[in-house]
Structure formats: C-alpha cells, structure tokens
Amino acid sequence: MTVSPLRVWAPSADTVVVEAARPGDQPTAHRMTPADGGWWEWRPEGDGPLDYAFRLDGGEARPDPRSPWQPHGVHGPSRTFDASAFEWTDAGWAGPRGGGGVLGGVVYELHIGTFTAAGTLDAAVEHLSHLVDLGVDLVELMPVGAFGGTHGWGYDGVQPFAVQDAYGGPPALQRFVDACHAAGLGVCLDVVYNHLGPTGNYLAEFGPYFSTEHETPWGRAVNLSGDDSHEVRRWVIDNALRWFRDFHVDALRLDAVHALRDASGRHLLAELSDETAALAHELGRPLDLVAESDLNDAVMVTPTSRGGLGMTAQWDDDIHHALHVALTGETSGYYTDFAGGTRAWPEGGALSVLAKTLTEVFLHDGRMSTFRGRTWGRPVDPEAVSGHRFLAYLQTHDQVGNRATGDRISASITPGQQAIGAAIYLLSPYTAMLFMGEEWRASTPFQFFTSFEEDDLGEAVRSGRRREFAAHGWSADEVPDPQDPRTRDASVLRWDELPEHPHAEMLAFYRRLIEIRRTEPEIASGDLSALQVRFDEASRWFVMRRGSIAVVANFGSGGQPVPLHGEAWETLVGWGEHRTETGGIHLEGHALAVVRTL
Structure with a gap:
C-alpha cells in the first residue's frame, strides 16, 4: 500500500506536528507544511499502514478528524487504510431489487x-x-x-x-x-x-x-x-x-x-x-x-x-x-394523540387514527400535537407522492x-x-x-x-437513565444498568x-x-390513493383493501364476523381461526385473514 499524504484541516493552528509510525513501532514527530484553506500536509516515506496522531501548537496528540480506523480506541492514534486494496466480487451488482433501490x-x-x-x-x-x-x-x-x-x-x-x-x-x-x-x-x-x-x-x-x-x-x-x-x-x-x-x-x-x-x-x-x-x-x-x-x-x-x-x-x-x-392500548407520552379523542384527532379512537395514518401518511399534518404543545407537520397529497417514499x-x-x-x-x-x-x-x-x-x-x-x-461518564449515563424512567414509575433496580x-x-x-x-x-x-408483497402487483404498488380502509371502532374489526386483496383483522379479543359485502374470496394467508360466513368472515379474537376477492 502506498501511503498518500496525510492532511488535516486546522485553520487556527500556528504549528501542526504529526507523530507517525508503522504499527508496533515507536512514533516519530514530523512538522507538517501549511497548505491553502487552513489545511496542513505531510508525506510519509515507504509503504504499508501507518499509525498517526496530530499535535496542534504543542498540545496533546489527537486522532485524525477523518480517521479511517481507530484500532487503539477513540483516544488513540489513527491508522491509515487503503480502501482500494480490497478485491471486490460485486462487479455485476446493479443495486437492491435489480436496480430498484430502497423504494418499495x-x-x-x-x-x-x-x-x-x-x-x-x-x-x-x-x-x-x-x-x-x-x-x-x-x-x-x-x-x-x-x-x-x-x-x-x-x-x-x-x-x-x-x-x-x-x-x-x-x-x-x-x-x-x-x-x-x-x-x-x-x-x-x-x-x-x-x-x-x-x-x-x-x-x-x-x-x-x-x-x-x-x-x-x-x-x-x-x-x-x-x-x-x-x-x-x-x-x-x-x-x-x-x-x-x-x-x-x-x-x-x-x-x-x-x-x-x-x-x-x-x-x-x-x-x-x-x-x-x-x-x-x-x-x-x-x-x-x-x-x-x-x-x-x-x-x-x-x-x-x-x-x-x-x-x-x-x-x-x-x-x-x-x-x-391500536395493538397495546398504551397512551402515555407521544402515544397520547394516537388513541384519538384529543385536539389532534377528536373524530374517533385508535382505529380511526390508524386509518388516518395509513391513508394520509401522518396524523400530525398541521394538526395540534399534544406531546409537542403546538401544531405540527404538513399534509401529504396521496395523489402526488408514492407511499414508497415513507418507511x-x-x-x-x-x-x-x-x-x-x-x-x-x-x-x-x-x-x-x-x-x-x-x-x-x-x-x-x-x-x-x-x-x-x-x-x-x-x-x-x-x-x-x-x-x-x-467512570464519571458511565455513572452519568446510568443515573440519567434511572432518573428518566423514575418519572414514569420505574424503580432504579427495574431499569437495566447500561454499563x-x-x-x-x-x-x-x-x-x-x-x-x-x-x-x-x-x-x-x-x-x-x-412473499405476497413481492409477488402481488397490487400489494407491491405504492399508490396511496388506491388504499381503502373500513373499520368498526366499537367492535374493533379492521379491513385494509388494496385492489382485490384485503387484510381482514380482528383487533378484539372475542370472536366476531367481519363484513366483506358478500363477495367470494380465497385466503392467501391467515392467523388464528377464521371461517367463511354469508357476507363476510368470522374471525376469532386477534385473528386475521389476507384474502383475494374473486
């Protein structure tokens, strides 16, 4: 490996010295040369990795702000790394999903x-x-x-x-x-x-x-x-x-x-x-x-x-x-608005909030955020933005x-x-x-x-973590010690x-x-405008439909029928007991069926 010149940006320094050595050797000091824009340079001799640190105006030796490797910890010297030496085998790699990237x-x-x-x-x-x-x-x-x-x-x-x-x-x-x-x-x-x-x-x-x-x-x-x-x-x-x-x-x-x-x-x-x-x-x-x-x-x-x-x-x-x-019933902290019945969403309960976020991306889209104490966010146009833009x-x-x-x-x-x-x-x-x-x-x-x-930093993290959760009713011995x-x-x-x-x-x-997500075009789509949601807040059933495919879910703990408008369907996957009934599907508590209408 040929070592490139070592460079560091230190615009206010009068002198910069680099202490450098091959790994395992004793470092020697070298005065660096000033360059344009507050940069300093020094060109080492020979090949191979180099451990190095900088002293500014006679101060303590410090690692490189652009250090590629810290094998001696964050306080120790940096080590050079030749990224071009690796023999890659991915020459034909076009990116995730064959060039589709992260979206979807x-x-x-x-x-x-x-x-x-x-x-x-x-x-x-x-x-x-x-x-x-x-x-x-x-x-x-x-x-x-x-x-x-x-x-x-x-x-x-x-x-x-x-x-x-x-x-x-x-x-x-x-x-x-x-x-x-x-x-x-x-x-x-x-x-x-x-x-x-x-x-x-x-x-x-x-x-x-x-x-x-x-x-x-x-x-x-x-x-x-x-x-x-x-x-x-x-x-x-x-x-x-x-x-x-x-x-x-x-x-x-x-x-x-x-x-x-x-x-x-x-x-x-x-x-x-x-x-x-x-x-x-x-x-x-x-x-x-x-x-x-x-x-x-x-x-x-x-x-x-x-x-x-x-x-x-x-x-x-x-x-x-x-x-x-919707799943846990937790309503503390920033979860408060998502239960419904607040200034952010007075229209209904947790399932209506879920429907709102699924169809319109955000709950707080210019509405009052109780947790933040102010209005927050901006609306998203489902006709103009793909759902794939959001995780x-x-x-x-x-x-x-x-x-x-x-x-x-x-x-x-x-x-x-x-x-x-x-x-x-x-x-x-x-x-x-x-x-x-x-x-x-x-x-x-x-x-x-x-x-x-x-020790002092470790104790600060430990006590800070315990103080944070003590305000929510947790005792110190219930909160794991981060250290x-x-x-x-x-x-x-x-x-x-x-x-x-x-x-x-x-x-x-x-x-x-x-697998369904990968193979069903209606599910693979990021079209927000085509998403349809129906629910019953009191009975706690929820249906999310995307074209001919629907997720039919029973958030409640007791069995109940969920209407599907009398259509015929086939089940793609399910969890828990579910059976066909006239006009819908009967789901046991906490059961669901993903179905395709015929």
Whole structure:
C-alpha cells in the first residue's frame, strides 16, 4: 500500500506536528507544511499502514478528524487504510431489487453488536441466508462509526469516517458488503451527522466544527452555516460519499435530520442529495438517502429540482405510533394523540387514527400535537407522492431500546396481535422495515447499553437513565444498568430458538407476508390513493383493501364476523381461526385473514 499524504484541516493552528509510525513501532514527530484553506500536509516515506496522531501548537496528540480506523480506541492514534486494496466480487451488482433501490423494498434493521454473540461484521455474514429466505432487500446497519468502549448503540460515535474496531474495522465492513451483494442483499448504513458523542470528541480543537448558536438534545450541533462552515459541510458530504464509493454501500439512513440546523442559502441535505445523484450516475447504480425526520413534511422527499431536500425516503413514526396504540392500548407520552379523542384527532379512537395514518401518511399534518404543545407537520397529497417514499414499521431500535427495559412489543401483545400489525404494515403501500428478531417474535429484549471507560461518564449515563424512567414509575433496580456487560449480553439474539414454538410459526407467517408483497402487483404498488380502509371502532374489526386483496383483522379479543359485502374470496394467508360466513368472515379474537376477492 502506498501511503498518500496525510492532511488535516486546522485553520487556527500556528504549528501542526504529526507523530507517525508503522504499527508496533515507536512514533516519530514530523512538522507538517501549511497548505491553502487552513489545511496542513505531510508525506510519509515507504509503504504499508501507518499509525498517526496530530499535535496542534504543542498540545496533546489527537486522532485524525477523518480517521479511517481507530484500532487503539477513540483516544488513540489513527491508522491509515487503503480502501482500494480490497478485491471486490460485486462487479455485476446493479443495486437492491435489480436496480430498484430502497423504494418499495423490505428493509431489515440490525445492530452488529447484538445480532450475534460475537458481535462482529464477519459473524453477521453467517446469518445472511436467513435474511434472504425471509425476503429482505436491504440490510440496515445501526451506526458503525467508532465510539467509546467496545459495546454501544453507535449513536454516540466520535469518528464517523472510521469503522468500530470491535466490529472488525474497515476491512470487515468491505467483506460484509461484498457478501451481502453476493447474496442479493443491499446494504444501508446508519450515519449520524447531527452531533458527536461525549468521549473522544476532539473536533473542536481542530476547527469550528460545532455551532455557537445551536444545540441538540444530545450535545452541540454541528456547524453547518456559521463561520468556516464550508469545510465542516465537506466533512459531512465527503463522509457520505466515501461509504458509497469505497465500501459499495447502497443507501444511507441519516439520523435525526431535523437536528441539522442549517441557515445557509442551500440546506446541507439538498447539497448532499445532488452530489449523491451525481455519484450514482458515475457508478451506474442507485444510491439512496433515507432520512429520520421528526418534521412530518413531505418536503424531505421532494426532489431538489422542485425545491425539496431530495431524500429518497423517510421514516414514518406516525404509522408506528398508530399501530402500537391500536395493538397495546398504551397512551402515555407521544402515544397520547394516537388513541384519538384529543385536539389532534377528536373524530374517533385508535382505529380511526390508524386509518388516518395509513391513508394520509401522518396524523400530525398541521394538526395540534399534544406531546409537542403546538401544531405540527404538513399534509401529504396521496395523489402526488408514492407511499414508497415513507418507511412503515412495527418496531425499531428506538421504539424498543428506548423503553425502560428494552421490551419488544411481543412482550405485551399476543402472537395474533403481532400478526395483525405485521400484516398491515408489510402489505401497505409503504416501504417496509423490520427490526432484527421481530420476524420470529424473539424472546430477547433490546436494551440500552454502553461501555464507557470513564467512570464519571458511565455513572452519568446510568443515573440519567434511572432518573428518566423514575418519572414514569420505574424503580432504579427495574431499569437495566447500561454499563453492566450483562445488559448487552441480554440483548443478543438467540438464533437457537427459531425452530421452536411459537417462533417458527411467526417466522413462517412473516415469510408468507413478504412473499405476497413481492409477488402481488397490487400489494407491491405504492399508490396511496388506491388504499381503502373500513373499520368498526366499537367492535374493533379492521379491513385494509388494496385492489382485490384485503387484510381482514380482528383487533378484539372475542370472536366476531367481519363484513366483506358478500363477495367470494380465497385466503392467501391467515392467523388464528377464521371461517367463511354469508357476507363476510368470522374471525376469532386477534385473528386475521389476507384474502383475494374473486
């Protein structure tokens, strides 16, 4: 490997020294040469990887803000990485779904550290066949950027160009993506650009990476429109393009984009969208950007040519919340409005809210949000926007892991209720996303865990977590200790339970739903205007029709008939006892049938 010049942006420094050595050798100091625009350079001699760190004006040695690898942890020196050395086998890869990209596909969100007991990218490869058999199109990895400690969710990363060494480092990510493509699976990488974590965060020593005007709930906001923000914006965009170009990633999921505070003439997301489109044209395959947005505004997925921000798709938490409340009856916090009977939706109860979100994308579309204390969102025109632009789901890492004990929805509802929720979102006009283990009703929780090496930081996370849930009635000993290694270990999927009852039955049901989604054109469509919903709030039956195919569900616990207007039909898949009756289907409690009318 020929080592390229080492470069670092430090516009306010008077001197920059790099300490560099081949791995295992003692580092030597070299004065760097100033270059244009606040950059500094030094060209090493010889070949092979190099460990290096920078000293600004005689300060402490710090890792590279664009470090590709942190094998010694987030406080240690960086290591160079030649991304071009890997021998890819995916030359014929046209992208997920044969070039269709993320839109309309089935996404599978997973956390590398708990997907297997080993918690590595290489170990995850061993289970790709399970995802293929399930019918998954894209694997979405929770963040892999280097963070403090060995175990964590990844949203407190401090080196977004690096790959967490405990996961196998950057070589392992290349092997993982190549293996996914060989299996016909795309890869979506979750990236965090709105803030950095609390330990190993040295960016402010190098330059104005953080805003002096904006904060996020997780720390200082990234400087996207203040002084010298042009290089900070390049730091973000270059990072995104690097995953596409050097690691052959197919899509990026952008964390909490509403926290990207940008007062410039052109929003960072629009700029990123256009540069991503140009790279996709160059590479000859689709590259997608999926936003996590709290704004409830279709401007996020409106093309930049029409004044939008140009994201391919965005998460839709309103559908999740509506499903969750209809299935569980929970009404606390942000779930309040989704039960109905509030200023946001005085017209009816939970099933009417579910119907509203399924047909019109958002509940809060200019309506009052009780949780936020203000009106929120904007309406979506179902004639103008495909449902594929929005991701629907029953569970995500947030909606499981941010609960006090990390309990999955399956811990509080029956298998039949889960089957109802799965059938509705998997056969809806939306792009579908599963959270790892959901498909077999995994018995393991997904809890919040960290492994910070600093005692004071670990205690702050522990006590903060307990304070948060104490306000909701949880005692300290009921909330898992994030710093206890057993909390992570309890969250590791148990692959040995797949063939057991009731996991095998649920897995077979999910496979059949996804097969219907893949093979039935009426279900594969993203046409929101063709979606029809009927329900009875009092009896708690619900029918979602898409052309000739209908999901007929009994949310209630007692058996009852559900009218189908006297039509004849065939059953494509069902859960629980159901039988034909004159004018409809009789469903036992928490049962459903997916039928095609004849």
